[in-house]
Amino acid sequence: EDQVTQSPEALRLQEGESSSLNCSYTVSGLRGLFWYRQDPGKGPEFLFTLYSAGEEKEKERLKATLTKKESFLHITAPKPEDSATYLCAVQAYGQNFVFGPGTRLSVLP
Amino acid sequence: DTEVTQTPKHLVMGMTNKKSLKCEQHMGHRAMYWYKQKAKKPPELMFVYSYEKLSINESVPSRFSPECPNSSLLNLHLHALQPEDSALYLCASSQEARTGVKGYTFGSGTRLTVV
Numbered sequence: 001e002d003q004v005t006q007s008p009e010a011l012r013l014q015e016g017e018s019s020s021l022n023c024s025y026t027v028s029g030l031r032g033l034f035w036y037r038q039d040p041g042k043g044p045e046f047l048f049t050l051y052s053a054g055e056e057k058e059k060e061r062l063k064a065t066l067t068k069k070e071s072f073l074h075i076t077a078p079k080p081e082d083s084a085t086y087l088c089a090v091q092a093y094g095q096n097f098v099f100g101p102g103t104r105l106s107v108l109p
Numbered sequence: 110d111t112e113v114t115q116t117p118k119h120l121v122m123g124m125t126n127k128k129s130l131k132c133e134q135h136m137g138h139r140a141m142y143w144y145k146q147k148a149k150k151p152p153e154l155m156f157v158y159s160y161e162k163l164s165i166n167e168s169v170p171s172r173f174s175p176e177c178p179n180s181s182l183l184n185l186h187l188h189a190l191q192p193e194d195s196a197l198y199l200c201a202s203s204q205e206a207r208t209g210v211k212g213y214t215f216g217s218g219t220r221l222t223v224v
Contacts, residue, residue, distance in 0.1 A: 043215035
């Protein structure tokens with residue numbers, strides 16, 4: 001059975017304090033790993049897709065990396081507007097998404 | 110146009126009411142989804158439509174009834190709901206069922222409160 005876990009469950013950072021979020025997964029035949037950002041009461045907003053181990057994607061202060069068992073979302077010098085829940089999802093070939101429980105990030109000014 | 114539009118944004122309904130949630134996309138996507146999300150939990154898949162046909166029903170109670178009138182529209186009809194059905198209901202779409210470079214494109218959701 002495909003499984004996704006995320007850590008930490010919640011993270012509080014000071015503005016400018018860099019850190020990483022973890023997504024660990026077990027899936028047979030990974031088609032893609034997806035990172036989404038979700039603000040309270042809103043739908044998830046697409047950030048990145050990673051397809052194979054070693055792949056990296058960057059967008060502004062965010063950088064996502066992928067290994068065979070986990071993905072990291074690195075946040076460099078975060079700002080308060082980066083506060084959100086970050087969801088990781090994996091998709092096996094021919095299957096629907098499996099979401100992780102998310103990491104709630106708070107960036108304090 | 111790269112949006113999934115959901116209406117209404119907020120809905121309060123009694124347990125004897127009948128209401129509908131609506132979802133619309135104009136990206137040419139052929140798969141559409143309904144998800145339910147409780148507070149501090151990830152989205153849970155309810156239904157999948159592929160080429161306007163229901164392909165997955167994740168054992169959802171019959172008080173939730175999906176409908177796909179055409180390739181751009183998805184409805185969720187609600188009847189005799191319970192207070193525990195209160196949640197954020199998300200619609201999503203993708204190019205094909207279970208594929209798409211960006212995975213799924215989500216709408217902003219309908220916040221449903223059952224009283």
